[in-house]
Amino acid sequence: MKADVLKGHLEGMLLAVLETGEQHGYAIVEELKSRSGGHIALPTGTVYPALHRLETAGLIAGRWSVHGGRRRRSYELTRAGRRSLSEQRASWREFTSVVSGVLGVEPGWAGTS
Amino acid sequence: MKADVLKGHLEGMLLAVLETGEQHGYAIVEELKSRSGGHIALPTGTVYPALHRLETAGLIAGRWSVHGGRRRRSYELTRAGRRSLSEQRASWREFTSVVSGVLGVEPGWAGTS
DNA sequence: CCGAATAAGTAGCGACGCTATGTATGGAGG
DNA sequence: CCTCCATACATAGCGTCGCTACTTATTCGG
Numbered sequence: 001m002k003a004d005v006l007k008g009h010l011e012g013m014l015l016a017v018l019e020t021g022e023q024h025g026y027a028i029v030e031e032l033k034s035r036s037g038g039h040i041a042l043p044t045g046t047v048y049p050a051l052h053r054l055e056t057a058g059l060i061a062g063r064w065s066v067h068g069g070r071r072r073r074s075y076e077l078t079r080a081g082r083r084s085l086s087e088q089r090a091s092w093r094e095f096t097s098v099v100s101g102v103l104g105v106e107p108g109w110a111g112t113s
Numbered sequence: 114m115k116a117d118v119l120k121g122h123l124e125g126m127l128l129a130v131l132e133t134g135e136q137h138g139y140a141i142v143e144e145l146k147s148r149s150g151g152h153i154a155l156p157t158g159t160v161y162p163a164l165h166r167l168e169t170a171g172l173i174a175g176r177w178s179v180h181g182g183r184r185r186r187s188y189e190l191t192r193a194g195r196r197s198l199s200e201q202r203a204s205w206r207e208f209t210s211v212v213s214g215v216l217g218v219e220p221g222w223a224g225t226s
Numbered sequence: 227c228c229g230a231a232t233a234a235g236t237a238g239c240g241a242c243g244c245t246a247t248g249t250a251t252g253g254a255g256g
Numbered sequence: 257c258c259t260c261c262a263t264a265c266a267t268a269g270c271g272t273c274g275c276t277a278c279t280t281a282t283t284c285g286g
Contacts, residue, residue: 004243004272005208007120013215026264032215039211046243048266053242069251070264089218095118096209098152102126102145105202117241117274139233159274161235166273182282183233232283239275249266256259 001039010050011059012088013040015081018060024072025051051075059084114152123163124172125201126153128194131173137185138164164188172197 017023017031029047032040051073054060059081062073077085100106130136130144142160145153164186167173172194175186190198213219 001208001211002121002204005121005204007242007273008115008118009212010243013212016216019217024264026262035215036211037214039207040215043244043246044265045245045247045267048264049242052266068253068263071250072264089216091115091118092212092216092218094152095114096213098114098149099122099126099205100209101150102148102153103129103202103205104132105205120242120273123274137233138235156275156277157234158236158276158278162273165235181232181284184281185233228286230283230285233281235279237276237278239277241272241274243272244270245268246270247266247268249264251263252261253263254259254261256257 006040009092010042010046011054012085012092014047014050014054015059015077015085015088018075018077018081019085022074022076024074026072028075054081119153122205123155123159124167125198125205127160127163127167128172128190128198128201131188131190131194132198135187135189137187139185141188167194 013032014028017028017035023031025044025048028051029042029044032042051060051062055062055075058078060075061078062075065072065074126145127141130141130148136144138157138161141164142155142157145155164173164175168175168188171191173188174191175188178185178187
């Protein structure tokens with residue numbers, strides 16, 4: 001998948017991954033990989049700063065822990081994060097519907113993939 | 114619609130608008146507005162540079178003309194542009210399908226909007 | 227005559243995903 | 257034992273590109 005098509009949609013996906021429960025950054029990367037069938041393989045240099053932004057914005061809350069001698073920072077959704085996620089889902093639907101209309105394309109979920 | 118969600122998807126839409134026939138920049142802006150039900154109202158400072166990029170990339174070909182005393186630059190798709198458009202449609206389908214999967218969202222055309 | 231619509235353009239900003247690199251630990255294999 | 261890979265987090269700096277703001281012209285309606 002081309003680089004910057006993700007622009008503006010990454011944070012929503014991070015929130016979506018965290019919706020199912022607390023996870024740490026490295027695990028989120030793996031989870032994204034598997035949920036996307038390998039299509040979304042993000043470098044850690046993309047994900048960690050994004051998580052910091054989300055935390056600063058108050059959409060996720062992080063805490064340090066140690067597992068097998070390695071430190072982890074685990075994040076969970078805040079109430080604001082949950083709200084933001086549902087807003088982003090709505091605007092994703094609008095966005096895809098509008099752009100698909102202009103492109104003259106039938107939805108990707110339909111049959112393709 | 115939020116600003117940079119368009120990132121990486123604008124040029125495909127411009128190509129799609131030009132697919133139906135030669136048009137000049139200003140008209141493309143109006144056409145995009147109407148095709149998107151007013152959701153995509155681009156400032157000219159976005160569109161003209163984008164058209165220049167597309168022309169430099171050889172995806173569209175422009176020529177000057179004069180209508181009612183005003184100069185216009187009209188663009189039409191090149192063969193490469195047509196090819197690129199169909200590629201971008203394919204990758205749009207893939208992109209929406211993958212991201213929707215991760216977000217856990219049903220298609221926007223379905224019921225919403 | 228003046229302002230809106232038509233028509234095209236550029237300069238500069240900011241957001242953000244990327245590459246590249248650095249740090250550190252644990253476990254597996256030779 | 258030592259090296260390499262997986263795990264785990266982080267930051268610096270780049271490049272792209274849509275945006276704001278502004279400029280230049282012409283035509284037309286009031």
